[in-house]
Amino acid sequence: MANMQRTNVELDRLALQHSFDAKKFFIRWESLLVVILIGILVLNVVVSNGNFLGSQFFSAANGFMDKSFIVLSMAFVLITGEIDISVGSTVALSAVLMAISYNAGLPMALAIALCILVGAGCGAINGLIFVKFRELPTMIITLATMIIYRGVATIILEDRASGGFPDWFAEISWGSLGPVPYSVIVFALLATLFAVVLHKTAFGRELFAIGNNKLAAQFSRIKVNRDLFVAFLLNGLMAGVCALFLTSRMTSTRPNIADGYELEAIAIVVLAGIPTTGGKGNMTGVILAVFIIGFLRNGLGMFNVTSPVMSVIIGLLLIGTVLISNFFINKEKKL
Amino acid sequence: MAENPSTVNSILRLEHITKIFPGVKALDDVSFDLRPGEIHALMGENGAGKSTFIKVITGVHKPEGGKMFLYDEEVHFDSTRDSQQAGIACIYQHSTAYPDLTIAENIFLGHEIFDGPLKKLNWRSMHARAKELLDSLGSELDTKTTMGELSVAQQQIVEIAKALSTDAKIIIMDEPTAALTKQESEDLYRYTRRLQASGVSIIFISHRFEDMYELGDRVTVLRDAQYIGTWDVDKITNQEMILAMVGREITNLFPKREVAIGDIVLEVKNLKKTGLFRDISFHVRKGEIVSLTGLIGAGRSEVAEAIFGIAPADSGEILIDGAAVKIQNPTDAGATGIGLLPEDRQRQALILDWEISKNIGLGNLAKFKRKFFYNVSHEEEEAQTLAEKLAIKASTIFDKISSLSGGNQQKVVIAKILTTDLKLIILDEPTKGVDVGAKAAIYEIMGELSEQGYGILLISSEMPEVLGMSDRILVMKSGRVTAEFTKENATQEAILAAAILNTEIAS
Numbered sequence: 001m002a003n004m005q006r007t008n009v010e011l012d013r014l015a016l017q018h019s020f021d022a023k024k025f026f027i028r029w030e031s032l033l034v035v036i037l038i039g040i041l042v043l044n045v046v047v048s049n050g051n052f053l054g055s056q057f058f059s060a061a062n063g064f065m066d067k068s069f070i071v072l073s074m075a076f077v078l079i080t081g082e083i084d085i086s087v088g089s090t091v092a093l094s095a096v097l098m099a100i101s102y103n104a105g106l107p108m109a110l111a112i113a114l115c116i117l118v119g120a121g122c123g124a125i126n127g128l129i130f131v132k133f134r135e136l137p138t139m140i141i142t143l144a145t146m147i148i149y150r151g152v153a154t155i156i157l158e159d160r161a162s163g164g165f166p167d168w169f170a171e172i173s174w175g176s177l178g179p180v181p182y183s184v185i186v187f188a189l190l191a192t193l194f195a196v197v198l199h200k201t202a203f204g205r206e207l208f209a210i211g212n213n214k215l216a217a218q219f220s221r222i223k224v225n226r227d228l229f230v231a232f233l234l235n236g237l238m239a240g241v242c243a244l245f246l247t248s249r250m251t252s253t254r255p256n257i258a259d260g261y262e263l264e265a266i267a268i269v270v271l272a273g274i275p276t277t278g279g280k281g282n283m284t285g286v287i288l289a290v291f292i293i294g295f296l297r298n299g300l301g302m303f304n305v306t307s308p309v310m311s312v313i314i315g316l317l318l319i320g321t322v323l324i325s326n327f328f329i330n331k332e333k334k335l
Numbered sequence: 336m337a338e339n340p341s342t343v344n345s346i347l348r349l350e351h352i353t354k355i356f357p358g359v360k361a362l363d364d365v366s367f368d369l370r371p372g373e374i375h376a377l378m379g380e381n382g383a384g385k386s387t388f389i390k391v392i393t394g395v396h397k398p399e400g401g402k403m404f405l406y407d408e409e410v411h412f413d414s415t416r417d418s419q420q421a422g423i424a425c426i427y428q429h430s431t432a433y434p435d436l437t438i439a440e441n442i443f444l445g446h447e448i449f450d451g452p453l454k455k456l457n458w459r460s461m462h463a464r465a466k467e468l469l470d471s472l473g474s475e476l477d478t479k480t481t482m483g484e485l486s487v488a489q490q491q492i493v494e495i496a497k498a499l500s501t502d503a504k505i506i507i508m509d510e511p512t513a514a515l516t517k518q519e520s521e522d523l524y525r526y527t528r529r530l531q532a533s534g535v536s537i538i539f540i541s542h543r544f545e546d547m548y549e550l551g552d553r554v555t556v557l558r559d560a561q562y563i564g565t566w567d568v569d570k571i572t573n574q575e576m577i578l579a580m581v582g583r584e585i586t587n588l589f590p591k592r593e594v595a596i597g598d599i600v601l602e603v604k605n606l607k608k609t610g611l612f613r614d615i616s617f618h619v620r621k622g623e624i625v626s627l628t629g630l631i632g633a634g635r636s637e638v639a640e641a642i643f644g645i646a647p648a649d650s651g652e653i654l655i656d657g658a659a660v661k662i663q664n665p666t667d668a669g670a671t672g673i674g675l676l677p678e679d680r681q682r683q684a685l686i687l688d689w690e691i692s693k694n695i696g697l698g699n700l701a702k703f704k705r706k707f708f709y710n711v712s713h714e715e716e717e718a719q720t721l722a723e724k725l726a727i728k729a730s731t732i733f734d735k736i737s738s739l740s741g742g743n744q745q746k747v748v749i750a751k752i753l754t755t756d757l758k759l760i761i762l763d764e765p766t767k768g769v770d771v772g773a774k775a776a777i778y779e780i781m782g783e784l785s786e787q788g789y790g791i792l793l794i795s796s797e798m799p800e801v802l803g804m805s806d807r808i809l810v811m812k813s814g815r816v817t818a819e820f821t822k823e824n825a826t827q828e829a830i831l832a833a834a835i836l837n838t839e840i841a842s
Contacts (some may be wrong), residue, residue, distance in 0.1 A: 057412040057495075118684070119424060174393075198793050200708050200709060200710045201704075201707060201708060202701065202703070202704045205693075205696075205697075205699060205700060205709055209686060209697055212689065213682070213687075215682055215683050215686070216682070216683055216684050216685055216686060216697075218645065218665065219645070219665065219675065219677050219683045219684055220665075220668045220684075220697045220698060220700075220751070221665040221666050221668075221699075222697075222700065223664075223666060235617050279686075281686070320352040
């Protein structure tokens with residue numbers, strides 16, 4: 001990852017000027033994330049009496065993989081300096097339409113395709129509105145579509161559950177290759193793909209350029225509108241993939257599923273070191289952050305920590321990490 | 336102090352100031368004195384240490400060595416608050432005002448006038464006092480206007496009024512004319528002289544020689560963090576001044592080359608965009624430098640942005656090598672061989688956080704793409720070649736743009752443009768905010784490019800540059816081309832007349 005190496009070279013240069021090694025270590029965001037992840041893994045091992053090292057590792061991972069797909073594309077959106085809070089609703093709408101159409105007689109394979117397409121469609125609508133009305137901030141656009149997508153899902157299904165899928169459908173999320181769940185394999189493939197696109201292609205370079213300086217990107221003949229449209233489209237597409245795995249894991253769906261997924265995805269991306277102002281960050285951080293939050297929830301769950309308390313702890317972790325890193329970066333800047 | 340009669344006359348005096356940043360001496364034994372009621376120009380290239388020096392005076396930086404005296408009394412400023420209380424105010428090049436607040440609100444921000452025990456804001460007195468201050472400067476701005484509605488020049492007047500509202504006795508103006516037109520600069524000179532007449536002492540920082548000649552009583556030059564000297568303005572020539580600033584003599588600032596001029600490369604016919612410009616027709620030949628000049632706001636940049644596809648024209652034709660082309664966006668422009676160096680390099684051309692090489696690569700991402708992947712080593716090779724060719728001063732091509740001087744940043748933008756195969760290059764104010772040494776280098780590059788057969792459209796407000804570099808000169812006024820000159824028949828007076836007078840006489 002050329003981009004990442006380069007940033008590290010820069011930090012090395014910065015760090016060389018100082019003898020205290022802790023600084024050098026902590027100003028590298030990913031190092032900090034690795035430390036936190038190791039701590040959380042140890043916590044999991046201890047709390048589970050060692051079971052975590054066996055079967056529990058993958059079953060725990062399987063539990064948070066579905067929302068992790070969205071994190072990958074959300075990273076793209078945030079790198080451009082934009083935001084998308086509609087993905088939770090997109091998941092619900094995709095899942096509901098899949099369930100409804102299957103129960104109305106559509107073959108399951110086509111219903112799955114529909115689920116993904118609806119997700120991509122929702123993302124495309126966000127992107128299109130943004131490109132056509134550049135004066136509207138994406139926060140407002142996706143706030144509106146967040147309400148609309150969720151509303152449509154609720155109108156269609158009302159407050160009911162819909163399921164009754166064929167047995168093989170559950171295999172998508174419950175099946176595994178050896179000990180490794182399909183969801184983890186798909187995530188690994190997609191994460192690699194997103195990392196390569198972001199760090200190894202001109203498109204990735206364009207996303208960073210747009211996040212740093214939209215006007216300069218435009219003057220540099222980058223198709224800013226097209227790139228932003230693609231970022232939103234991908235985010236919707238990943239929400240469709242999430243809907244598929246989530247529904248498979250739950251075996252049925254309701255219009256209120258995936259509530260708050262958008263905020264958790266954004267929190268993970270920010271923890272990964274991508275500021276909401278865009279232009280910085282890398283996929284290694286994103287993947288580390290996915291596992292940090294996922295396993296933290298798992299470990300706390302084993303402590304019987306309730307969901308609201310968990311949210312508080314995750315919030316504190318987010319603030320704490322950002323503060324620690326800022327502390328060391330600012331110290332560097334002052335010198 | 337009576338024992339030292341030579342310094343009795345100074346209101347502010349700095350002696351042997353040294354300021355060290357990790358690894359660099361930013362100021363090396365610099366001395367300076369400001370007399371009561373004088374306008375003292377502070378000149379020097381970018382990076383000469385002018386900004387650091389100002390920051391020492393205002394208390395932003397604490398010097399490692401040297402002393403500062405105010406009214407012959409030694410002072411130490413720990414913060415800008417200290418210097419403000421001592422009566423020193425600084426007006427920065429980029430207005431620090433709040434665009435949504437009114438003039439009066441901006442002027443009294445931080446030292447509002449209160450009424451009664453509840454400390455109720457007394458807007459009536461604040462507006463009245465603001466009006467007084469503006470009147471004393473000879474400005475008729477309405478104090479209820481919001482700052483955002485004002486031009487850069489008008490904002491500066493408000494900044495001056497703000498400085499006066501704090502009872503400043505010393506006002507530092509940091510490159511105030513950098514973003515102003517000729518006319519606006521002249522207005523500013525007038526306000527500055529009024530300020531001087533009211534007994535304020537002024538330190539005036541600028542790149543422009545006109546400013547110094549027009550306003551300055553004395554001038555102090557800094558170069559490479561060192562004090563070079565102080566002169567009476569009326570006793571120093573242009574050549575001496577350049578020598579002092581650059582450290583070498585620039586015998587020919589405008590190395591205009593004799594180039595064989597070829598076929599027409601760009602032709603525009605009846606370009607029109609409602610409200611911005613109309614009836615724009617001209618052509619540029621291979622190897623030719625054509626200037627588009629006029630006042631800021633005459634529509635020059637808008638014409639450039641239309642040709643480059645940022646904001647396409649409503650009607651009219653653009654021809655490249657005689658064939659009509661359709662340019663809807665910058666990508667189309669690049670494909671037809673048109674490149675643009677935008678007016679505001681930091682906002683429109685560069686990513687300041689990125690290295691030189693990545694910024695150069697940004698000029699043509701498609702070129703460095705090999706199938707699916709982006710080829711970083713190809714980009715770096717090209718960046719290295721261009722950086723050497725244009726003599727970009729940096730330790731490596733991996734230096735951040737933000738660490739470069741204005742002139743070197745501009746060279747990076749030129750390198751960025753040259754990554755693409757072009758026929759026509761539009762340069763929009765290419766020497767804005769760069770020092771005289773970098774200017775000469777940019778003119779040199781322009782000469783080389785024209786020799787290589789590029790057609791160049793130069794948009795510029797700087798008269799010497801227009802006269803020195805162009806083969807032909809087009810003058811715009813209120814969205815129309817009002818005059819055309821060849822280099823032989825162009826004079827400063829004729830160009831100015833076409834830029835300013837034409838319609839005023841008519842109306």
